[in-house]
Amino acid sequence: MTEDLRARDLKHLWHPYTHTETFEAEPYLCIERGEGAYLYTTGGKALLDGIASWWCVAFGHGNPRLLKALHTQAGLLQQSILGNMAHPSAVLLAERLGRMCPGDLNYAYFASDGSSVTEAAMKMAVQYWAHQRRPEKTRFLSLEEGYHGDTFGAMGAGYISWFHAPYGSLVKPSLVAPTPFTPCNSGEPEEMAQALRAAEGLETLLKQHHQEIAAFIMEPLCQGAAGMRIYAPVYLQRARELCSQYEVLLIADEIAVGLGRTGALLACDIGDVAPDIVCLGKALTGGYLPMAVAVADQKIYDSFRTNGGERRVFFDGHTYCGNPITSALALEALNLIEEAQDSEALGARIAQLHAGIQALGAMPGVAYWKTLGMIGMFAIAEDAGGVAAARAISLHARELGLFVRPLGEVLYLWPPLNVTEDELAAMLRLLGQALASVCRT
Ligand SMILES: Cc1ncc(COP(=O)(O)O)c(C=O)c1O
Known part of the structure; x- marks a missing residue:
């Protein structure tokens, strides 16, 4: 320099x-x-x-294939909005994501970055419960040392004191469940024991507070920003069972670990678990341009339909959400991810x-x-x-x-x-x- x-x-x-x-x-x-x-x-x-x-x-x-996708789309259409309109790349990408994701995760909602998309997922969860006539369900449950981004809602769900302390009084803190991570080598028995202990702690909190909790938001299998805190998949399975039992939505924040990083397409696939919303980002465009997506399941999307004359809209949206260039890049990145998995x-x-x-x-x-x-x-x-x-x-x-x-x-x-x-x-x-x-x- x-x-x-x-x-x-x-x-x-x-x-x-x-x-x-x-x-x-x-x-x-x-x-x-x-x-x-x-x-x-x-x-x-x-x-x-x-x-x-x-x-x-x-x-x-x-990467030559990503570059080509970027150039081709940039020459065709660089930007067009998705509010009451569509363009082919976003439609094809949404369809592809819906096919890739497990269960009923069918609807892709695009944002510009990971923090914005976790916020969007949290807003979807709160509004979903309001639509179910459960307006008291507005709190979030998250994991100790979780990280979901630096915007205010995301900070509330992933509060790291040495990062976020100056904003503490403005953040609405989530309830915090014990981490399933323990500092031992991969595969040692303590790893499984801690995951099961943490699941018990999760159940205690859900039992006490489920009436007020909209969603449990967590990083599946690895709490990245906290220090690559890798934990046993059994926790994912218990979390899914408990969230269903206590009527709390499960938001899997796979912004870091999703899309091939764990060896599976989604980290949730390793636990054979379908969350209610999965958030993806980072690798989604192979590191060319920022893009993130929350893929929501059918029941959440359907809850936003007009009901008894009540007009329901998801009031969230970013200038560049589902941008044609980022969408075309993501489609090619997903090709690369699926090819890597087959190799x-x-x-x-x-x-x-x-x-x-x-x-x-x-x-x-x-x-x-x-x-x-x-x-x-x-x-x-x-x-x-x-x-x-x-x-x-x-x-x-x-x-x-x-x-x-x-x-x-x-x-x-x-x-x-x-x-x-x-x-x-x-x-x-x-x-x-x-x-x-x-x-x-
Ligand atoms: C799990 C997780 N969620 C959300 C985010 C925030 O993403 P972004 O930096 O794109 O806002 C990150 C970023 O590292 C992350 O690791």
Whole structure:
């Protein structure tokens, strides 16, 4: 990065999740271009993108098929609204999503980003109960350390004190159920035991408060922002059973983990569970343009029909919702996702990531490790330096040619789904080298 560009950046650009003084004091990356699994800095340094640029670049940078879909649609129609109108790409995408999703999840509602779509899903849930003459059902239930975005409604459902404290008095907090996650290695018996304990805690809350709860919103199988907190699928099944029993809608926030990341199309598929609303985003457009979707089930959509003269409308809508270019991109991204799932390569990469993370998990300094499909994580033990050591490892990995960004004491890999065997091997090797250089004993 040239001194001139850095000076202009520090003068005008407000960076998200960035501590000003630390940022100003240290050298940082400036990325100019990407190709496949690699990012290239303005200085020409190549870095493997170990986190798919905040979990969305599912098929690598500069993917020719996504680029073609984008260009073709941009030349045809760049924008047209969906209020009382339609355009072919959005219709085809909605139909495709309806076919992909389990159960009666048939209606796709588009928004511009993940936070807006979780809010839309929450609004749908509240209005659904109002339509059932249950206006008292307006509260939400969420998981401890859940994350659903940074808008006010989303913050209420996923309140992280060190993120969101300044807005605390303006946020309507949800009821919080115990997390099904526990810090042990993947597959250890404690993982299942904790999931079952957490399900009991969920039942206690539902028993007490179901009359006032509109929906339980949760991240299936992995609480991403909290630190890739992977947990056992049995919790999903219990959550589905309990939500049905206590008449509470289940909103599965699969914005991060949906669309192939877990090895299944949806994380809910692994638990063989159909939520009432599923939220998708990030990988939906392969990291080209922002788009998210809430796919709602038939009963929720039907509840918005006029009833006894009462005219019902879902009052939500974003300028770019279901934009033709993002819709065309998403259609091609879904082709890529389904092809990846049918290929043997994805299964092989999942096994490779699992074996690699397991090996890193045995190295000094690691407290525990977990994998889920194409997500692999490990946590640095408190006595090995915890958060500070994880940060040092990530900085060292960058020097070695791997871009990773820790979540507290957790380091993780979230490679593109089409990463090659050699690229994944390099990611694991560089992360191991960085770990070994920081945690020596
Ligand atoms: C599970 C989950 N929900 C919602 C969001 C918010 O999405 P966005 O950043 O597109 O607003 C995120 C973002 O990381 C997420 O991981």
